[in-house]
Amino acid sequence: MVKQAEQAGINRPRLSLHVPEPRGRPGDTANFSYLDIPEAGDQPRPDESCEPKETFPLCDTIIRVLGDDNQAHGAWDPQLSPDKMRAILRDMALVRAFDDRMYRGQRQGKTSFYMKCIGEEATSVAATHALDFDDMTFPSYRQQGILIARDYPLVDMVNQIYSNRADKLKGRQLPILYSSREYGFFTVSGNLTTQLPQAVGWAMASAIRNDSRISASWTGEGSTAEGDFHSALTFAAVYNAPTIFNIVNNQWAISSFSGFAGSERATFAARAIGYGVAGLRVDGNDPLAVYAAERWAADRARSNHGPTLIEHFTYRAEGHSTSDDPSAYRSAREREEWPLGDPVTRLKDHLIAIGEWSEEQQEAMDKELAEQVRTATKQAEKNGILGHGLHHPFHTMFEDVFEELPWHLREQSEAALRERKLKWPE
Amino acid sequence: MAGMIHEEDDPVTLADAPTRRLNMIEAINDALDIMLTRDPDVVIMGQDVGYFGGVFRATAGLQEKHGKTRVFDTPISECGIIGAAVGMGAYGLRPVPEIQFADYIYPGLDQLVSEAARLRYRSAAEFTSPMTVRTPFGGGIFGGQTHSQSPEALFAHVSGLKTVVPSTPYDAKGLLIAAIEDNDPVIFFEPKRIYNGPFDGYYDRPNTPWKSYDASEVPEGYYSIPLGKARIVREGEAMTVLAYGTMVHVVESVCREKGVNAEVIDLRTLVPLDIEAIEKSVRKTGKCLIVHEATRTAGFGAELSALVQERCFYHLEAPVQRVTGFDTPYPHSLEWAFFPGPIRIGEAIDTLMSE
Numbered sequence: 001m002v003k004q005a006e007q008a009g010i011n012r013p014r015l016s017l018h019v020p021e022p023r024g025r026p027g028d029t030a031n032f033s034y035l036d037i038p039e040a041g042d043q044p045r046p047d048e049s050c051e052p053k054e055t056f057p058l059c060d061t062i063i064r065v066l067g068d069d070n071q072a073h074g075a076w077d078p079q080l081s082p083d084k085m086r087a088i089l090r091d092m093a094l095v096r097a098f099d100d101r102m103y104r105g106q107r108q109g110k111t112s113f114y115m116k117c118i119g120e121e122a123t124s125v126a127a128t129h130a131l132d133f134d135d136m137t138f139p140s141y142r143q144q145g146i147l148i149a150r151d152y153p154l155v156d157m158v159n160q161i162y163s164n165r166a167d168k169l170k171g172r173q174l175p176i177l178y179s180s181r182e183y184g185f186f187t188v189s190g191n192l193t194t195q196l197p198q199a200v201g202w203a204m205a206s207a208i209r210n211d212s213r214i215s216a217s218w219t220g221e222g223s224t225a226e227g228d229f230h231s232a233l234t235f236a237a238v239y240n241a242p243t244i245f246n247i248v249n250n251q252w253a254i255s256s257f258s259g260f261a262g263s264e265r266a267t268f269a270a271r272a273i274g275y276g277v278a279g280l281r282v283d284g285n286d287p288l289a290v291y292a293a294e295r296w297a298a299d300r301a302r303s304n305h306g307p308t309l310i311e312h313f314t315y316r317a318e319g320h321s322t323s324d325d326p327s328a329y330r331s332a333r334e335r336e337e338w339p340l341g342d343p344v345t346r347l348k349d350h351l352i353a354i355g356e357w358s359e360e361q362q363e364a365m366d367k368e369l370a371e372q373v374r375t376a377t378k379q380a381e382k383n384g385i386l387g388h389g390l391h392h393p394f395h396t397m398f399e400d401v402f403e404e405l406p407w408h409l410r411e412q413s414e415a416a417l418r419e420r421k422l423k424w425p426e
Numbered sequence: 427m428a429g430m431i432h433e434e435d436d437p438v439t440l441a442d443a444p445t446r447r448l449n450m451i452e453a454i455n456d457a458l459d460i461m462l463t464r465d466p467d468v469v470i471m472g473q474d475v476g477y478f479g480g481v482f483r484a485t486a487g488l489q490e491k492h493g494k495t496r497v498f499d500t501p502i503s504e505c506g507i508i509g510a511a512v513g514m515g516a517y518g519l520r521p522v523p524e525i526q527f528a529d530y531i532y533p534g535l536d537q538l539v540s541e542a543a544r545l546r547y548r549s550a551a552e553f554t555s556p557m558t559v560r561t562p563f564g565g566g567i568f569g570g571q572t573h574s575q576s577p578e579a580l581f582a583h584v585s586g587l588k589t590v591v592p593s594t595p596y597d598a599k600g601l602l603i604a605a606i607e608d609n610d611p612v613i614f615f616e617p618k619r620i621y622n623g624p625f626d627g628y629y630d631r632p633n634t635p636w637k638s639y640d641a642s643e644v645p646e647g648y649y650s651i652p653l654g655k656a657r658i659v660r661e662g663e664a665m666t667v668l669a670y671g672t673m674v675h676v677v678e679s680v681c682r683e684k685g686v687n688a689e690v691i692d693l694r695t696l697v698p699l700d701i702e703a704i705e706k707s708v709r710k711t712g713k714c715l716i717v718h719e720a721t722r723t724a725g726f727g728a729e730l731s732a733l734v735q736e737r738c739f740y741h742l743e744a745p746v747q748r749v750t751g752f753d754t755p756y757p758h759s760l761e762w763a764f765f766p767g768p769i770r771i772g773e774a775i776d777t778l779m780s781e
């Protein structure tokens with residue numbers, strides 16, 4: 001037996017390991033010509049109650065509404081009122097203004113960390129506009145757009161980022177890992193993909209209680225590699241859970257391109273089909289297409305037709321976070337060459353094209369939003385910035401570990417206060 | 427193992443080797459480079475470790491030098507990383523997976539605890555798991571609760587896993603080489619607070635880089651430090667202080683500052699533990715202080731304390747003391763209130779001195 005096994009390999013071909021490699025590295029020109037980008041308006045729109053497998057063709061294309069002519073096209077055009085579109089535009093521009101200021105704040109030493117979502121604003125803002133306010137969202141760290149689209153107070157966001165004495169999360173969490181039950185925004189974890197099965201569980205609970213609310217989760221394409229993704233999709237399919245998975249495919253996971261999550265073989269949307277979940281692949285930089293896809297999935301879930309996975313095809317225009325320098329691993333030209341444009345510019349141009357907006361109005365709005373952010377920042381700074389003493393009192397560190405303080409935490413709390421007195425005798 | 431320079435066996439040769447001053451990241455990189463060169467079975471994988479060279483730069487330049495099938499990026503799946511390392515080990519490779527932060531190892535726990543750690547036992551040594559999981563751990567960088575944890579006790583609790591924590595560039599290199607050569611699974615915790623320089627516990631003082639300390643003097647080429655051998659950091663009579671990782675430096679600085687003649691022992695490996703060194707020292711000093719950054723309850727200090735009282739009871743002149751992090755998640759803004767710094771350590775030393 002053993003001898004046979006030894007000889008069996010003699011005439012077989014030699015194997016080799018495939019390790020994915022992105023198309024461009026620093027110094028290279030960026031080339032996105034390999035992307036097959038369909039015309040806006042060409043994609044069919046099945047009924048929300050269709051069988052999951054009927055969505056398969058939509059997993060391998062890109063649903064697009066806004067064309068190069070700045071007009072809305074096709075069956076997926078959500079036919080939003082100009083007011084609604086202006087509201088989406090404004091929220092996206094506000095996210096951008098906020099990101100810009102917070103990024104600079106981190107650079108000025110006001111906090112430890114920040115993450116922008118520039119270029120990806122539509123994937124959270126337009127999607128949130130397609131949900132109801134009481135639908136529950138389970139975000140990753142890059143969906144500040146959900147809070148902004150739900151009118152969460154900016155000053156509370158800044159307080160959290162500065163980890164100051166007014167931070168509603170008591171300075172416990174890394175900046176941007178917000179939480180707001182009131183605004184239907186689940187506490188963000190630093191551990192990737194954990195929110196996906198949780199969103200399914202929330203949706204299952206809503207169904208158990210014959211409620212009418214649905215849940216929606218967001219995660220990066222890199223994070224779909226985690227086992228939690230598989231668990232979430234399986235549970236969602238088994239229980240036909242009223243939930244939406246938003247996979248924000250921004251092409252990069254820190255320094256790893258999407259090939260390390262499997263994009264060389266199949267789209268992220270296509271993963272849905274194997275589970276028996278509906279899948280859509282949408283131009284993530286087209287706010288109208290994002291709105292339409294999210295609305296389709298929300299209507300499907302709300303009418304008991306089950307879960308949908310939406311791949312938002314977009315681009316992470318800047319670094320992963322303030323700790324990252326993308327020029328070390330990708331071509332600097334990618335951002336300019338990205339063929340799907342910028343979501344803010346595209347919606348603005350559309351509104352202008354249909355005579356509902358102007359460059360002057362945009363400029364005035366941008367000024368106003370920058371001022372709004374500045375005011376919120378100044379207000380938050382009065383409550384302190386990270387590391388300058390204005391934090392929550394020491395004893396709060398021991399609260400919320402449990403509902404009640406057990407003896408050992410009580411003792412430790414006393415020890416912490418004693419240490420504080422030794423360090424800063426009043 | 428002909429030609430190998432062993433710290434214990436051949437100190438002369440080692441002392442003669444040319445040295446360079448390296449920080450801990452460079453020392454780890456050097457160890458990985460040497461092992462990739464010496465042993466064709468060694469492969470390195472993890473999130474962002476390939477082209478980019480790791481978020482802490484520990485694998486910088488290694489893919490370029492050793493090729494894409496020796497050093498490569500992985501999908502973001504800790505379960506996949508450790509599970510694949512088990513399979514590679516079963517084939518006969520010697521994988522050195524990196525988990526980007528110890529806080530993110532939990533999705534890989536089943537593969538590590540139920541699989542890697544037990545392969546040898548359940549197959550009667552037919553299959554083994556000679557992997558070394560490298561992972562940065564510990565706080566002090568304003569990383570919040572998911573970039574700061576010290577979960578070593580969880581792993582020390584698992585039979586079949588070895589647990590290593592270096593505290594200097596010299597040790598990091600020698601211990602990592604020994605871990606990679608070890609035929610059992612090893613988890614190698616890298617104290618990220620001291621990657622660039624030792625830490626005296628005063629977060630508001632400027633950091634001095636490793637290169638101004640002798641412990642950054644790292645011999646070129648191959649050497650290994652056996653797992654299970656502690657290091658006496660400073661000899662003393664007044665008490666024994668047991669520590670590892672970042673806390674070795676904090677403790678040393680507090681003792682210096684207070685002028686306490688304590689014997690400080692850097693455990694270097696938690697499993698297997700150098701019980702001889704501990705016993706010898708405690709019998710001499712009669713007092714024992716245990717310091718770790720991890721949370722207190724069921725922390726590794728509890729094990730050390732039990733061992734010391736079981737084995738040195740009649741030599742003890744005072745109850746064993748533990749200084750640890752508090753039993754809370756690692757807070758962001760109050761991270762220095764959580765950290766067991768000079769005040770907490772100083773109080774415990776005073777208590778022991780007054781006994």
Ligand SMILES: Cc1ncc(C[n+]2csc(CCOP(=O)(O)OP(=O)(O)O)c2C)c(N)n1
Pocket residue numbers: 142190191192219220221222223224248250252253254316320473502504526530533
């Ligand atoms: C379980 C776990 N593993 C690793 C990390 C470290 N990490 C943080 S973000 C990130 C990349 C995630 O990329 P992706 O999912 O594509 O989202 P993006 O950042 O592009 O929005 C990694 C590896 C983590 N936070 N959690």
